[in-house]
Each structure stands twice: as C-alpha cells, then as structure tokens.
Amino acid sequence: xxxxxxxxxxxxxxxxxxxxxxxxxxxxxxxxxxxxxxxxxxxxxxxxxxxxxxxxxxxxxxxxxxxxxxxxxxxxxxxxxxxxxxxxxxxxxxxxxxxxxxxxxxxxxxxxxxxxxxxxxxxxxxxxxxxxxxxxxxxxxxxxxxxxxxxxxxxxxxxxxxxxxxxxxxxxxxxxxxxxxxxxxxxxxxxxxxxxxxxxxxxxxxxxxxxxxxxxxxxxxxxxxxxxxxxxxxxxxxxxxxxxxxxxxxxxxxxxxxxxxxxxxxxxxxxxxxxxxxxxxxxxxxxxxxxxxxxxxxxxxxxxxxxxxxxxxxxxxxxxxxxxxxxxxxxxxxxxxxxxxxxxxxxxxxxxxxxxxxxxxxxxxxxxxxxxxxxxxxxxxxxxxxxxxxxxxxxxxxxxxxxxxxxxxxxxxxxxxxxxxxxxxxxxxxxxxxxxxxxxxxxxxxxxxxxxxxxxxxxxxxxxxxxxxxxxxxxxxxxxxxxxxxxxxxxxxxxxxxxxxxxxxxxxxxxxxxxxxxxxxxxxxxxxxxxxxxxxxxxxxxxxxxxxxxxxxxxxxxxxxxxxxxxxxxxxxxxxxxxxxxxxxxxxxxxxxxxxxxxxxxxxxxxxxxxxxxxxxxxxxxxxxxxxxxxxxxxxx
Amino acid sequence: xxxxxxxxxxxxxxxxxxxxxxxxxxxxxxxxxxxxxxxxxxxxxxxxxxxxxxxxxxxxxxxxxxxxxxxxxxxxxxxxxxxxxxxxxxxxxxxxxxxxxxxxxxxxxxxxxxxxxxxxxxxxxxxxxxxxxxxxxxxxxxxxxxxxxxxxxxxxxxxxxxxxxxxxxxxxxxxxxxxxxxxxxxxxxxxxxxxxxxxxxxxxxxxxxxxxxxxxxxxx
Numbered sequence: 001x002x003x004x005x006x007x008x009x010x011x012x013x014x015x016x017x018x019x020x021x022x023x024x025x026x027x028x029x030x031x032x033x034x035x036x037x038x039x040x041x042x043x044x045x046x047x048x049x050x051x052x053x054x055x056x057x058x059x060x061x062x063x064x065x066x067x068x069x070x071x072x073x074x075x076x077x078x079x080x081x082x083x084x085x086x087x088x089x090x091x092x093x094x095x096x097x098x099x100x101x102x103x104x105x106x107x108x109x110x111x112x113x114x115x116x117x118x119x120x121x122x123x124x125x126x127x128x129x130x131x132x133x134x135x136x137x138x139x140x141x142x143x144x145x146x147x148x149x150x151x152x153x154x155x156x157x158x159x160x161x162x163x164x165x166x167x168x169x170x171x172x173x174x175x176x177x178x179x180x181x182x183x184x185x186x187x188x189x190x191x192x193x194x195x196x197x198x199x200x201x202x203x204x205x206x207x208x209x210x211x212x213x214x215x216x217x218x219x220x221x222x223x224x225x226x227x228x229x230x231x232x233x234x235x236x237x238x239x240x241x242x243x244x245x246x247x248x249x250x251x252x253x254x255x256x257x258x259x260x261x262x263x264x265x266x267x268x269x270x271x272x273x274x275x276x277x278x279x280x281x282x283x284x285x286x287x288x289x290x291x292x293x294x295x296x297x298x299x300x301x302x303x304x305x306x307x308x309x310x311x312x313x314x315x316x317x318x319x320x321x322x323x324x325x326x327x328x329x330x331x332x333x334x335x336x337x338x339x340x341x342x343x344x345x346x347x348x349x350x351x352x353x354x355x356x357x358x359x360x361x362x363x364x365x366x367x368x369x370x371x372x373x374x375x376x377x378x379x380x381x382x383x384x385x386x387x388x389x390x391x392x393x394x395x396x397x398x399x400x401x402x403x404x405x406x407x408x409x410x411x412x413x414x415x416x417x418x419x420x421x422x423x424x425x426x427x428x429x430x431x432x433x434x435x436x437x438x439x440x441x442x443x444x445x446x447x448x449x450x451x452x453x454x455x456x457x458x459x460x461x462x463x464x465x466x467x468x469x470x471x472x473x474x475x476x477x478x479x480x481x482x483x484x485x486x487x488x489x490x491x492x493x494x495x496x497x498x499x500x501x502x503x504x505x506x507x508x509x510x511x512x513x514x515x516x517x518x519x520x521x522x523x524x525x526x527x528x529x530x531x532x533x534x535x536x537x538x539x540x541x542x543x544x545x546x547x548x549x550x551x552x553x554x555x556x557x558x559x560x561x562x563x564x565x566x567x568x569x570x571x572x573x574x575x576x577x578x579x580x581x582x583x584x585x586x587x588x589x590x591x592x593x594x595x596x597x598x599x600x601x602x603x604x605x606x607x608x609x610x611x612x613x614x615x616x617x618x619x620x621x622x623x624x625x626x627x628x629x630x631x632x633x634x635x636x637x
Numbered sequence: 638x639x640x641x642x643x644x645x646x647x648x649x650x651x652x653x654x655x656x657x658x659x660x661x662x663x664x665x666x667x668x669x670x671x672x673x674x675x676x677x678x679x680x681x682x683x684x685x686x687x688x689x690x691x692x693x694x695x696x697x698x699x700x701x702x703x704x705x706x707x708x709x710x711x712x713x714x715x716x717x718x719x720x721x722x723x724x725x726x727x728x729x730x731x732x733x734x735x736x737x738x739x740x741x742x743x744x745x746x747x748x749x750x751x752x753x754x755x756x757x758x759x760x761x762x763x764x765x766x767x768x769x770x771x772x773x774x775x776x777x778x779x780x781x782x783x784x785x786x787x788x789x790x791x792x793x794x795x796x797x798x799x800x801x802x803x804x805x806x807x808x809x810x811x812x813x814x815x816x817x818x819x820x821x822x823x824x825x826x827x828x829x830x831x832x833x834x835x836x837x838x839x840x841x842x843x844x845x846x847x848x849x850x851x852x853x854x855x856x857x
Contacts, residue, residue: 002711002713002735002736003706003709003711003826004695004711004821004824004826004827005697005706005709005711005826005827005830006706006707006709008820008821008827008830009706031706032706032707033706033707034706035703035704035705035706036703036704036705036706037702037703037704038702038703038704038834038837038838038841039702040841043702061818106838106841108834111703
C-alpha cells in the first residue's frame with residue numbers, strides 16, 4: 001500500500017544526518033515505522049532515570065530542551081531544534097536516560113524505532129560514528145567529552161588516490177655529471193655547489209658509466225680507503241641502472257627495489273649505451289607520489305627560484321588536505337605546515353640576500369600575527385617585521401635602506417608564492433616595521449606604557465612574533481625588555497583584557513549563530529573574529545601576564561597555562577581543544593571554498609558540522625568570564 | 638413476499654460489517670490516553686452526496702498524542718463517475734498509475750481500519766455523509782463511530798468573545814492559525830495528517846484552559 005506520510009517523513013529525514021547517509025529504500029523502511037509525536041510546551045518525552053525507550057528522536061518542528069537534573073539543580077545540557085537528534089543513549093548503551101527531554105515550545109517529534117534503524121544501518125560505519133558524536137555532544141559537557149576523542153572522527157572514509165603510480169615519473173633533466181677523469185674531490189665540490197647527493201660519471205660521448213653518491217663517499221673516502229684525490233672511477237658504482245624517459249612511477253619504484261638502488265639514469269634509448277638525459281631519484285618519486293613533508297622541505301631548501309617555492313608550497317596544501325582527510329591531529333598538522341611555511345620564508349630570504357649581497361649588520365626576520373603564532377595553515381596575509389642590530393646614527397639610514405630593499409624583495413617573493421600582501425601594510429618593507437633593536441624596544445615600551453586603542457590593535461599582532469631567520473639574540477633582547485616592562489605596569493593588561501572581551505561568544509538565544517548584520521558579508525558567520533580571535537586574544541593576554549616566553553601558538557599557550565595553573569586545568573584544556581577544533585574547521589572551509597576560510601555560509605554547513613561548531617563556543621564564554629575576574633575588567637568596560 | 642415493518646430482520650451482512658457492528662455492543666470505557674483516534678479525509682468527484690463518488694480515503698491513527706506512521710491508511714477507489722473539473726484539486730485522474738480497488742473492497746478495508754474508534758475529520762459531516770452513501774450503495778448501514786469535527790472543535794477553543802459562530806474555518810485557515818505546515822494539501826492522506834495535527838493542537842489548548850469536556854465533543 002502506498003504510504004504518502006512515510007514518504008513525507010522520509011523527505012524530511014533525508015535532509016539530516018545520520019539519515020542523509022542512507023539510501024532511499026532504507027530510509028523509507030525506517031520512515032514507515034516512525035512515530036509522530038506531538039509535544040505541548042513543557043511536556044516531557046522522557047525523564048532522567050526513565051527506562052530507555054525503543055525509539056530515539058529527531059525534532060521535526062519546535063525545540064526540545066535537554067536538562068541535566070542533579071538534586072535540585074536543573075541545567076540545560078542542550079537544545080535540540082529542527083533536524084537535531086536526541087535520546088540516542090539506548091542506541092549506544094542500554095541504560096536509563098541521563099537527561100530529561102522537555103519541549104521548549106510546541107513541538108513535533110519523530111520517534112525512530114531503534115530495532116528497525118539498527119537493522120538498516122547495521123554495517124554503516126558513517127552512521128555509527130555520527131551517532132556516537134551526537135551522543136557525546138548531547139550527553140556530556142565539553143570538558144568530559146574531550147576524553148573520548150571521537151569528536152574529531154570524520155564521517156567520510158579515506159579514499160585512496162594512488163593514480164599517481166601510473167603517471168610518468170618526473171625526472172631531473174640535465175643532471176649534474178662529471179667526466180671519467182675527474183678526481184673525487186672535484187666531484188664532491190660539484191655536489192656541494194648544487195646541494196645534491198649524487199653525481200653521474202659520463203664518458204666523453206656523454207654515456208653514463210657510473211654514479212657517485214653520498215654513501216659511496218662515506219664508505220670509501222671517509223673510511224680512509226681512498227684519498228680524496230683518487231679518480232671518480234675508483235669510487236663510483238658501476239654500471240648504472242638506466243631506463244627510458246617515459247618510465248612510470250610504479251616501474252621506477254620496482255627497478256629501485258629490484259636493484260636496491262635509489263637512483264636511475266635516464267638515457268635516450270633506455271640503455272647505458274646512449275646519451276644521458278636525466279636522473280630519476282627516489283626523492284623524485286616521492287615528490288611525484290605527493291607528499292611527504294620531508295620531501296617538500298628538501299625541495300624548498302634546494303629551490304633556486306620563487307616559482308619552485310610556490311609549487312612546493314602548493315604541494316603543502318595538498319598535503320594539508322590529505323592530512324585533514326585522514327584525521328591527523330591538528331596539532332601535528334600545524335607543526336608540519338608551519339615548518340614548511342618557515343622554510344619557504346627562510347628560502348625566500350636567502351634568495352633575496354643572494355641578490356642583494358651580504359647585509360651590513362646582523363638582523364632577525366620576524367613572522368608576526370598568525371604566522372607568528374604558527375597557525376597559518378592556509379595561504380593568508382603575510383605579516384612580518386625586521387629587527388637589525390644597532391648601528392651608529394650616521395649609518396642608520398643606509399642600513400635601514402638596505403633592509404627595506406631586502407624586505408621588499410622578500411615580501412614580493414612571498415606574494416608570488418601565494419601569501420597576499422598585508423592590507424594594513426604590517427610588513428618588514430614598511431619603514432615603521434623595519435627598525436633597529438633599540439627602536440623596537442622603544443616601540444614596545446610605548447605600547448605597553450601608553451596603551452590606547454591603536455596601540456592595542458598593533459600589540460595584538462606584534463606580540464605574537466616568532467624569529468624566522470637571522471640572529472635570534474636580537475629577538476631575545478627584545479623579549480627581555482618587553483617582559484621587564486610588563487612587570488612594571490598593570491594598565492596594559494586591562495586594555496588587552498578589554499580588547500579580548502570585545503567579541504562575546506557567538507551564540508544568541510536558542511543557540512542560533514550570530515552572523516554578520518550588514519555589508520556584503522551579511523548573514524555569513526565570521527569564524528575568525530567571532531570564534532578564533534577571542535581565544536587567541538585570551539591566550540596572548542594570559543601568557544604575557546604569566547611571563548611565558550617562546551610559546552606562541554594559541555593551543556600551546558593554553559596547554560602551558562593549564563600546566564601552570566592546575567586548578568584551572570579544565571578551563572584551559574577545553575580552550576585548547578576548542579581552538580584546535582575551530583582551526584581545523586576554518587581550514588577545512590578554506591580548502592573547500594579556496595579562500596581564507598574566514599567567513600562561513602551557515603546554510604552550507606551540515607547538521608553535524610553545526611553541532612561541532614556550537615560545542616566550541618562554551619569555552620569562549622568561560623574564558624571571557626575568567627578574564628573579567630582575573631583582570632578586574634568589570635569597571636573598565 | 639412477506640412484509641415485516643417492525644422487526645428488523647437480521648440481514649446477511651458481510652463478516653467485516655457484522656464484526657464492526659458487534660464491536661459497538663460491548664464497548665468498554667477507556668482513558669483518553671488509551672483511546673485510538675482516527676483522523677480521515679476523502680477526496681471526491683464533487684460535493685453532491687448522491688451524484689458524486691469517493692475517489693480516495695486517507696487516514697492516520699493517533700493514540701496518546703502519537704501518530705504511528707505504519708498505522709496510516711491510504712486508498713484509491715475505482716469509480717465510473719468521473720469529473721474532469723475536480724482533478725485540478727485532488728490530482729486524481731481516471732487512469733492514473735495508482736493502484737485502485739473496488740468500492741466494496743475499499744469499504745471493507747476502511748471499516749477494518751477504523752474499528753469502533755473515534756473519528757476525526759474537518760467539516761466532518763461531508764466526509765461522514767460521503768462514506769455513508771457509499772455504505773448504503775452496498776446495502777450496509779451508516780457509520781456508527783463517534784466523531785469529532787475539528788472545525789467545531791476549533792471554535793470551542795477560542796475565547797467566548799472571539800467565537801464568531803457564523804464563521805466556518807477552512808482547513809487552510811486553521812493551518813495558518815495553528816501553524817501547521819500544509820504538506821500534501823488536497824490529498825486524502827495529507828489532509829488527514831493535517832487534521833490530526835490540528836486536533837492535537839486544539840485539544841492541548843483546551844486541556845490547558847480546562848475547557849475540554851470529552852463527552853461534550855463527541856457526536857455519534
């Protein structure tokens with residue numbers, strides 16, 4: 001018999017997880033068995049300690065409050081509105097309810113029979129993971145939910161992407177080679193010059209006859225078996241294994257495994273008896289296969305042009321994406337990507353110095369803002385600054401001019417690589433942010449002792465500095481001055497505190513997201529300013545206050561604070577956790593939309609994403625309350 | 638032929654109808670929580686109870702404020718009478734893809750479904766008469782169920798000073814007033830579900846204001 005109602009129920013269910021993970025037939029099977037329950041405001045569907053029902057529930061219309069009732073306390077553990085599921089405890093564990101579900105307003109609830117649901121979703125891993133997440137979210141407060149770690153589990157299984165195996169391998173063209181009559185020393189010098197680990201020995205017809213690798217030098221020279229003046233022919237491994245230029249990655253790998261080698265010569269006809277045209281190393285294969293961070297780092301270090309840096313940084317993005325897909329912990333991802341970013345910066349600076357000639361005095365290149373906090377996962381703005389050693393007054397201008405020019409080259413290179421210029425011109429190429437150590441010290445003192453709105457705005461960017469390149473002692477000098485100055489004043493913290501409270505937690509009544517009210521960003525959710533910044537600001541303020549040095553990333557700052565103040569461990573841990581989750585969220589959104597991920601269109605989010613996002617907001621309000629008390633901010637507001 | 642004007646002879650009813658009739662004789666009183674209600678609606682070829690025919694019947698059952706989707710009823714009936722001008726309302730064509738049953742079979746299924754439970758319909762008298770005509774055509778008696786008209790019920794839920802007794806609220810107006818989504822409006826099952834929702838909403842209002850007298854509501 002046709003059942004139009006079941007069809008309508010199914011139409012509704014399929015819009016929401018976990019039902020959207022089911023096929024139409026399964027869904028209709030479930031829908032046919034659903035109970036439609038009407039709740040008047042205040043009606044309870046189940047109470048704490050009630051025996052479990054044979055159903056779990058999804059809100060069709062209205063909203064249901066979940067209360068945690070202990071003794072005489074009644075705390076709202078969550079509000080479920082249209083599309084939210086609740087009462088999933090009996091699905092996971094056959095225990096009495098821990099919460100009370102009461103209609104917050106007139107509501108219509110669908111009751112989904114567990115038996116049918118289980119039989120239909122028996123082997124559906126995605127569904128199970130979703131339910132566990134929902135279970136954790138509805139049942140526990142964020143502090144304890146963190147324990148089960150399952151909140152980060154993704155719903156989409158990892159898909160294999162090994163098409164790369166059948167691509168043609170990218171070999172190095174015009175490889176570095178030396179003649180048969182060269183000495184080992186000459187060959188080694190050549191290898192150093194090109195920063196390579198092997199050199200091919202060719203005869204006078206340019207046919208490859210052998211190869212000298214780092215390990216040959218280690219095994220045969222460093223051990224004293226041959227002098228460095230010996231001929232390369234004494235040292236080289238011969239013959240060299242060769243192949244044609246259209247060799248596939250999979251084939252090349254096989255060859256290497258078969259012969260236990262890591263280099264293949266590429267010749268015109270594939271045999272050693274023709275002209276050498278390239279070399280294929282194990283490293284090249286890894287590069288083609290994508291993406292190991294060490295390979296990318298190597299590529300960056302060897303890069304001779306900004307273009308190469310750009311392609312390496314783009315590979316890092318692919319890497320980032322696959323890491324996110326594989327659910328590698330965000331702290332690990334952050335470390336790797338910031339390492340790569342630092343390497344890109346370093347190499348860009350090295351290349352610029354090469355062009356400019358050696359700098360007149362020691363200097364330190366600083367990353368500030370998000371890169372300084374090592375939280376720059378996507379391509380975002382570049383924020384940087386430069387400190388150079390003190391010079392006599394008459395030389396100040398020429399010295400500064402050199403560094404400004406250097407900075408101009410570096411920022412231009414970074415822009416080419418993919419890091420946008422900073423809109424506010426907070427870059428080392430700006431006279432204001434390219435100064436001697438003494439001038440920087442004065443600058444920070446000025447901010448600390450004479451705080452005003454502008455000073456606080458700048459502080460929030462400049463206090464998150466990290467040394468990237470050059471002489472780190474310059475930075476340490478600056479850091480010491482800053483902490484000495486902070487000891488002498490309290491007013492600066494009040495200003496920072498006030499600033500940290502400027503964005504309240506981003507949830508309004510009924511847990512709806514606060515979105516942008518006007519402008520072309522209307523109705524978009526600004527995850528950066530509304531969710532990430534409050535945590536970043538709080539972490540900075542507290543670490544400065546505690547005189548914590550050299551811990552820059554926000555989650556690490558919270559973790560450090562949690563060590564320093566064991567009685568606030570829960571609060572800080574929940575902040576660290578929320579921050580990581582939010583950062584991951586922003587990064588995923590950024591990758592998805594190919595932008596900075598700053599603004600999120602809420603309508604594009606799935607129910608489960610909204611669920612996760614909401615969970616991260618409680619620590620924000622908790623930490624803000626704590627700041628108010630700690631820095632006595634009520635009167636400053 | 639013998640005439641017997643005063644003593645009703647025991648007619649030879651089909652088994653389902655006899656069972657139906659019997660179920661009313663030993664009816665036990667039950668609490669409202671345990672009472673099964675059936676909200677139903679019919680789609681017809683028109684409004685003339687003699688000339689027009691029922692094309693489809695939809696119904697849902699509710700007990701203790703819960704509608705069980707699996708216990709819903711949806712039926713399409715084969716009819717010789719067909720009026721093209723009402724197709725635009727209910728969308729039921731003479732030769733549609735839907736499986737249709739003969740009228741007697743439809744009656745049998747419907748009666749078995751509703752049992753002796755309380756019926757709910759909007760402007761119930763129309764649906765009630767249409768079904769009764771159908772029953773009469775097959776030599777059966779009228780429906781014996783108690784029934785509730787949501788149109789009447791709604792008027793009762795309004796405060797006395799707003800009770801404009803002249804006005805009859807349409808299903809659409811009630812949907813708007815009570816914030817019931819108009820899904821599948823003008824299909825029998827869709828309207829039955831809407832009617833059930835309306836019933837739930839109004840009764841909960843009446844219960845809240847202590848104005849619900851069940852006995853008073855029920856007509857038989």
